Amino acid sequence: MSFAPHPDRFTHLHIDLNSFFASVEQQLHPEYRGKPVAVVPTMTDTTCCIAASYEAKALGVKTGTQVGEAKKMCPGIILIEGSHTEYAKYSQAINDAVELACHVSHNPSIDEMCCELMGREQEPPRARKIALEIKQSIYKNVGEALRCSIGMAPNRYLAKIASDMQKPDGLIGLLPSQxxxxxxxxxxxxxxxxxxxxxxxxxxxxxxxxxxxxxxxxxxxxxxxxxxxxxxxxxxxxxxxxxxxxxxxxSDVQKSLGHSHVMAPEFRSDEGAWAVANKLLHKAAMRLRMEKFYAGSMSFVIRYQLTREQAEQLRSKRHNSGIRHSGWGMEARFRESQDTLTLLEAMRGIWAQRPTGQEFQRPFFVGITLHNLVPENRHQEELFGDPNNRTQLSATMDKLNLKYGHTTLHFGSMLPARESAPTRIAFTQIPVQYGVDYM
Structure with a gap:
């Protein structure tokens, strides 16, 4: 292995989609183009923007800006509740468009792609031509509102750096001689x-x-x-x-999977939190089976909003939405399982032990994580099998939910929150399509 620099060639391209979520919204809604747009997880002033268009960024709004502050910075800002499905579809479409110009060797996140150049592709003029073809392919095959910055460099680390050096719609190359x-x-x-x-x-x-x-x-x-x-x-x-x-x-084996959600105001009660928790568990259990794992434990986290007086009395933390809160969590262990009913029983046992008191009256955040994952091929079946046919029940649910949508068939405890807690995309999460839905 040699650590010596390459000759003046580019071995990697890094494609960074500019203001991806906001740009997708401007592609879907032409009337939003040229206007300040911010994508938010929920329509509340206490949450934060998860993406902002360049028109909004010019006025100081950026990822992490609290919605209430964004409205002050930009009174006319257009707020849009993010759509996991649309962003996942566009991510895949852009990946396909890049493939028409150069093979995508790696996807670091939903809004990034890496291409490894081979042979004469590494020559700077050819690498630049490929980069421009990528930009044109995205514009032509996906949408005119979607722009990207591309970094060219002799390794992936520098290519990532170069892609951030000129935005939007940049193209920067870093040669070893420079x-x-x-x-x-x-x-x-x-x-x-x-x-x-x-x-x-x-x-x-x-x-x-x-x-x-x-x-x-x-x-x-x-x-x-x-x-x-x-x-x-x-x-x-x-x-x-x-x-x-x-x-x-x-790591060799995935260690955990789960979902969390900042609840809309109408769900910030015990009843609402329990319904949302059921929705989160329903999705996590389905993913567990789709990814062919069994889980051996579950952690459950609730965060409770505090009044100003409570926050002053307690050593409270501040959520990234700005909410002062107290928190509670618990983990339960159980025999390796992947069926929804068994996991629901474990969650019900944790829920029964949640705290009471004045500072635990207003839940606003729920998180469910399944831990100690074991691949199906390493799972040891129970000696007496599955007498209640829980595995078959989950398989039947999956079959229908994959065909018609993941909330088609579910347990009744999730019904009040059936349409809440939509799947969110973190920038580092690569969307996976299961049936007709992305998760």
Whole structure:
């Protein structure tokens, strides 16, 4: 394995869709184009924007801006409740459009694609031609409101950095002969993997600028990160290839899966929270079977909104929506299961032990996570089988729900929240289609 930089070639393209969720809405609704748009999880002032169009960003609205503040910054802002299904469809359509110009080798998130260039494709003029063909393919085959920024570089890590250097609709290339000088002007937070906590740790060690970071030799970078990660970054920033090329390290077996939801005001009661929890469990159990796992435990989390007086009396936390809250959670273990009825019984046992008291009267957030996942091929069947045919019941439910939609057949306890808690897309979650729905 060689860490020496490549000749002046690009080995990777990184495609970053610009303001993806908001751009999809502007594609679906031409009347929104050229206007400030923000996508929100629910229509409440206390939640946060999960995406903003460039017109909204120009006025200071960005991902994480509280909706109430966004309205003050931009009184005419158009708020849209996000649609998991539409974003998943467009993500796949864009992936298909990119494939027409260059093979997609990796999907880091719903709004990013990576392409690995081969042979003469790596020559800068050809790489640039491919990048422009990708942009044109998205425009022609998916929609004119959808734009992307593309980074070209001698490794995936630098290609990701380059894709963020010019937005919207950018195209930046970083050649080995230009490095590391070409990135010396960036901030530390512009490096993938450097968030607020890592930045603070670097500051504590005397590294506050990119110039200071780039001035370190290989040994200094290793000591700074106190791991081989420092060695990798040293080589990546200079155009080298360490073999893994910035790819995330995945575990052998998935450890958990689940869903959470900030409830709309009409569900912020015990009855509403229980119904929403049933909806979340219904989806998690179906995913468990679709992904061919059994679960051995479940964690249940509830967060309760506090009044101002309660928040002052208690050491409360602040949710990212701005709500001051207390929280409660519990985990239950059980025999390895994947049928909905068994999992529902486990959740009912946890629910019965939830706290009471004045600070636990207004639930606004519920989360369900299934842990200790075991692949089906490693699961040991019960000695006496399944006398109540619960597995067959779940299989029948799945068959109908895959064909007609995942809420077609369900247990009655979920009925009040049947249309609530729609599946949300995190930027790092790649949507998967099960039957007619994306989850």
């Amino acid at each position: 490095l590391p000088k070409a990135i010396a002007h960036l901030d530390l937070r512009d490096l993938p993997g450097v968030g607020a906590r890592t930045e603070a740790r670097l500051h504590a060690k005397g590294i506050r600028t990119m110039e200071q970071l780039l001035a370190l030799d290989l040994n200094g970078m290793h000591k700074l990160w106190n791991s081989v990660w420092g060695d990798r970054i040293y080589h990546w920033l200079r155009g080298g290839n360490t073999g893994d090329d910035g790819a995330p390290v995945s």
